Amino acid sequence: MIPLQSATPLPSAIAELLGLDPSNPAVLFVLAFVAAGAIVSVMLGMTAVLGIWGKRKITAAFTDRIAVNRHGPFGLLIIPADAVRLLSKELIVPEGVDRPAWDLAPLVVASSALLGFAVIPFGNGVQIADPEIGLAYVLATASIASLGLLMAGYASNNKYSFLGGLRAVAQNLAYEIPLVLTAASVVIFAGSLQLSTIVASQSETLVSLGGVAIPSWYAFVNPFAFVLFMAANLAEVGRNPFDIPEAPTEIVAGYQTEYSSVYFVLIYLGEFIHIFLGGAIVATIFLGGGAGPVLPGIVWFFIKMTAVYLFTQWARSAVPRLRIDQLIEIGWKGMLVLSFANLVLTAVIVGVIQ
Amino acid sequence: MSLEDPDTGAIEPAEETAVGVTDEGLDYDALADLLGDRLLDREEHVNAEGFVVRPDEVRSVLFDLRDEAGFDHLSCVTAQEYDDRYESLYHLKKYGAPTQELSVVVPTAKDEPVSESANPVYRTADWHEREAYDLVGVEYEDHPDLRRILLPETWQGHPLGQDFDGEEPQIVTLREHANPLQEDHRGDDADTMFVNIGPHHPATHGVLHLKTVLDGEQVADVDPDIGYLHRCEEQMCQQSTYRHQIMPYPDRWDYISAGILNEWAYARAAEDLAGIDVPEYAQIIRTMSAELCRIAAHLLAMGTFALDVYGDFTAIFMYAVQDRERVQKILEDLTGQRLMFNYLRLGGVAWDIPEPREEFFEKTRDLLDDMPERLAEYHDLVTSNEIFQLRCVDTGVLPPEEAKSFGATGPVARGSGIDYDLRRDDPYGHYDQLDWDVITEEGCDNYARVLVRLREVEQSARIIEQCVDLLEDWPEDEREIQANVPRTLRPDPDTEVYRAVEAAKGELGIYMRSDGTDQPARFKIRSPCFSNLQTLPVMSEGEYIPDMIASLGSLDIVLGEVDR
Numbered sequence: 037m038i039p040l041q042s043a044t045p046l047p048s049a050i051a052e053l054l055g056l057d058p059s060n061p062a063v064l065f066v067l068a069f070v071a072a073g074a075i076v077s078v079m080l081g082m083t084a085v086l087g088i089w090g091k092r093k094i095t096a097a098f099t100d101r102i103a104v105n106r107h108g109p110f111g112l113l114i115i116p117a118d119a120v121r122l123l124s125k126e127l128i129v130p131e132g133v134d135r136p137a138w139d140l141a142p143l144v145v146a147s148s149a150l151l152g153f154a155v156i157p158f159g160n161g162v163q164i165a166d167p168e169i170g171l172a173y174v175l176a177t178a179s180i181a182s183l184g185l186l187m188a189g190y191a192s193n194n195k196y197s198f199l200g201g202l203r204a205v206a207q208n209l210a211y212e213i214p215l216v217l218t219a220a221s222v223v224i225f226a227g228s229l230q231l232s233t234i235v236a237s238q239s240e241t242l243v244s245l246g247g248v249a250i251p252s253w254y255a256f257v258n259p260f261a262f263v264l265f266m267a268a269n270l271a272e273v274g275r276n277p278f279d280i281p282e283a284p285t286e287i288v289a290g291y292q293t294e295y296s297s298v299y300f301v302l303i304y305l306g307e308f309i310h311i312f313l314g315g316a317i318v319a320t321i322f323l324g325g326g327a328g329p330v331l332p333g334i335v336w337f338f339i340k341m342t343a344v345y346l347f348t349q350w351a352r353s354a355v356p357r358l359r360i361d362q363l364i365e366i367g368w369k370g371m372l373v374l375s376f377a378n379l380v381l382t383a384v385i386v387g388v389i390q
Numbered sequence: 391m392s393l394e395d396p397d398t399g400a401i402e403p404a405e406e407t408a409v410g411v412t413d414e415g416l417d418y419d420a421l422a423d424l425l426g427d428r429l430l431d432r433e434e435h436v437n438a439e440g441f442v443v444r445p446d447e448v449r450s451v452l453f454d455l456r457d458e459a460g461f462d463h464l465s466c467v468t469a470q471e472y473d474d475r476y477e478s479l480y481h482l483k484k485y486g487a488p489t490q491e492l493s494v495v496v497p498t499a500k501d502e503p504v505s506e507s508a509n510p511v512y513r514t515a516d517w518h519e520r521e522a523y524d525l526v527g528v529e530y531e532d533h534p535d536l537r538r539i540l541l542p543e544t545w546q547g548h549p550l551g552q553d554f555d556g557e558e559p560q561i562v563t564l565r566e567h568a569n570p571l572q573e574d575h576r577g578d579d580a581d582t583m584f585v586n587i588g589p590h591h592p593a594t595h596g597v598l599h600l601k602t603v604l605d606g607e608q609v610a611d612v613d614p615d616i617g618y619l620h621r622c623e624e625q626m627c628q629q630s631t632y633r634h635q636i637m638p639y640p641d642r643w644d645y646i647s648a649g650i651l652n653e654w655a656y657a658r659a660a661e662d663l664a665g666i667d668v669p670e671y672a673q674i675i676r677t678m679s680a681e682l683c684r685i686a687a688h689l690l691a692m693g694t695f696a697l698d699v700y701g702d703f704t705a706i707f708m709y710a711v712q713d714r715e716r717v718q719k720i721l722e723d724l725t726g727q728r729l730m731f732n733y734l735r736l737g738g739v740a741w742d743i744p745e746p747r748e749e750f751f752e753k754t755r756d757l758l759d760d761m762p763e764r765l766a767e768y769h770d771l772v773t774s775n776e777i778f779q780l781r782c783v784d785t786g787v788l789p790p791e792e793a794k795s796f797g798a799t800g801p802v803a804r805g806s807g808i809d810y811d812l813r814r815d816d817p818y819g820h821y822d823q824l825d826w827d828v829i830t831e832e833g834c835d836n837y838a839r840v841l842v843r844l845r846e847v848e849q850s851a852r853i854i855e856q857c858v859d860l861l862e863d864w865p866e867d868e869r870e871i872q873a874n875v876p877r878t879l880r881p882d883p884d885t886e887v888y889r890a891v892e893a894a895k896g897e898l899g900i901y902m903r904s905d906g907t908d909q910p911a912r913f914k915i916r917s918p919c920f921s922n923l924q925t926l927p928v929m930s931e932g933e934y935i936p937d938m939i940a941s942l943g944s945l946d947i948v949l950g951e952v953d954r
Contacts, residue, residue, distance in 0.1 A: 099708040195585050285593035285698045286936050356700045356777040359936045
């Protein structure tokens with residue numbers, strides 16, 4: 037059986053594969069870049085396929101439409117067509133924007149999400165680094181995006197952007213805490229922040245129902261935490277019912293109103309990579325990482341990630357948007373209390389069992 | 391929902407005590423006695439009598455008519471210029487009994503067209519008088535805000551006045567235009583923020599500009615700025631002949647599938663003006679096609695409201711559009727058009743049900759058979775959704791007294807518990823012989839308005855079903871679709887008529903005055919959206935931005951009809 041998690045991180049594995057000395061820091065340094073480049077390319081590829089083509093097809097399926105079908109097979113050629121279209125548009129810099137904050141914001145939004153993938157164990161040993169504080173690191177990098185959104189909203193010199201930026205920060209603050217607390221309840225189970233350890237601790241069988249072994253994924257061990265985390269994750273990535281920072285019918289496009297061309301692409305990209313990162317975190321800490329029958333672990337991992345993405349699109353097509361005050365109320369008065377209760381209960385249960 | 395006691399203000403006197411109400415209807419002599427010396431003259435209009443009063447006594451007359459005689463609905467204000475005078479016409483009605491009508495005629499001098507504003511009596515007079523000032527040039531004393539409303543502030547002259555010079559260049563430089571950004575910086579140390587919502591904004595359903603002052607996320611003040619889609623519809627109708635040329639225009643007022651409902655408004659007014667009787671068979675076809683239009687319009691209203699509350703990728707919009715598409719297909723079979731039907735004619739309809747008739751009826755019945763299931767799905771998807779209720783219940787509250795004062799009609803009024811539907815209260819077509827109900831909801835909020843529309847679709851389906859039954863069994867040799875109407879209509883000079891029908895958005899009224907030619911001397915459109923939009927500040931001040939957007943969506947305005 038293929039081990040779910042190799043002890044060697046990806047750069048060292050590549051070094052061994054190429055016959056180089058993995059203990060040489062210079063070699064590792066270069067190969068870390070190679071590994072990171074590979075992962076980033078995969079993520080950008082996923083965004084291109086799922087963000088440009090998949091999104092249309094999925095939303096169309098939910099809303100009973102056909103969507104792109106004229107550009108190549110299944111409309112797949114829309115991906116290069118859209119990429120060329122978006123990148124060849126004029127980059128309009130509005131008067132009075134606060135540079136360089138306005139220019140940096142899209143970079144911050146896009147790159148903060150990519151940083152998180154550095155510690156994600158994709159299965160089959162594909163993991164760039166496996167630090168002991170993996171979970172704390174990935175949550176911390178993901179939340180840097182809030183800064184980017186605030187920068188975008190504030191620097192755009194547009195009132196809709198400003199409202200959107202403020203909404204984004206208020207929302208991310210309110211839902212970041214439940215997110216972290218719920219993730220912490222998993223840490224109590226696993227006894228470690230290291231993502232590979234968390235994945236490994238989910239590999240045992242929880243119960244066996246009629247010959248089918250239900251693994252001890254934390255989604256099954258603690259479904260309550262899973263639901264909480266999925267809800268908070270929706271708010272983190274800003275999808276219905278929490279798409280308030282963008283809310284096109286209210287504040288046009290929120291913080292991204294004034295962005296065009298490449299900057300728009302970067303923000304758009306950042307949003308999608310955030311959704312994928314959210315999916316990756318969910319897959320890692322609740323769905324057993326790359327665990328699954330028959331198919332290799334990395335395939336399972338991407339299936340789980342895509343499933344979470346599908347869920348956000350589903351919510352987007354079917355659920356109304358909350359109002360900002362209701363959102364804040366649910367965040368601070370509902371989710372926060374529930375996640376604390378979950379944390380304390382988990383701690384008690386784990387304490388009693390051990 | 392809104393449980394506060396209704397404000398027992400002055401507007402609603404008990405029906406029995408109202409002056410001039412008798413068993414037969416309205417006793418104009420008693421009303422004349424009420425006004426006493428203030429009444430200068432009495433005119434006969436086709437729909438009601440016109441009481442001529444002095445321009446400086448408008449307010450006291452209207453107060454008395456409202457409080458003593460129970461005229462609580464200022465349906466419309468029409469201004470026009472004669473050779474020797476200006477005239478403002480206040481078309482008064484009662485919410486309880488819209489057939490009891492009265493026109494208050496206020497002549498003003500040519501050299502100084504100033505008359506008292508009706509604004510303190512009926513708040514709806516605010517916009518109506520601004521429009522009269524803008525287009526005709528009558529000035530209203532003590533009007534709180536007598537600015538132009540449809541035309542830009544820089545416009546020279548009054549286009550419906552007699553001395554308007556159409557040759558005069560109207561394009562002014564950008565410098566002379568009001569700069570919307572100027573107000574941006576008023577009160578720099580204030581805590582509020584001024585935002586222009588529209589004219590290009592995803593949620594204004596057309597080109598509407600809302601000058602909004604925000605206090606954080608809350609709306610401190612909102613001032614709708616309309617006129618971006620003003621297309622001189624009244625003037626075009628004044629330059630067209632009654633018989634053929636006007637009928638295509640109504641389709642373009644409320645262009646959201648409500649075409650036949652609009653056409654009926656013109657048909658009804660013109661038929662009353664010229665004394666044309668419509669064959670019963672044609673009336674049934676009209677009733678059926680009008681209700682099909684209503685279903686299409688209400689479905690789209692619900693779908694776009696879902697866009698406002700759910701976001702741009704909601705499934706509900708597409709579902710609603712698909713169901714609307716089926717209605718459109720039936721209307722296309724019937725009229726040959728999908729949007730600008732141009733199906734009604736004075737005295738009847740353009741042509742009979744398309745052959746083979748069975749196929750048409752079968753298609754219609756299929757639609758009606760599926761309707762309960764579809765509506766159940768909408769209730770499942772929309773009205774029973776907890777988040778939707780959280781968003782819509784008790785937001786955008788429009789108390790019934792306010793609704794009446796602003797002349798709100800249609801689903802907006804019925805969502806505020808006002809039992810007012812011209813199809814029943816001022817019957818026309820075949821409605822009074824069919825079995826259906828007027829829907830009202832007591833909620834007064836966004837939710838109630840959506841619910842009213844969805845439930846009205848049910849009732850429209852009932853009406854269509856009965857019409858189809860009637861049409862199917864109609865003897866073949868009695869299918870008279872058109873009355874005998876002269877090729878050229880020349881109603882008697884100085885005949886005046888104001889008639890309204892229940893369009894998709896509310897009371898759509900037409901005022902026409904003939905001058906003996908084959909074209910109307912004055913053609914005035916009372917647009918329900920125009921009056922309904924006036925209630926937006928009442929509903930949204932103090933609420934959050936999303937609620938204001940939702941309220942705007944629940945009003946279901948079409949800018950083509952607001953701006954005309």
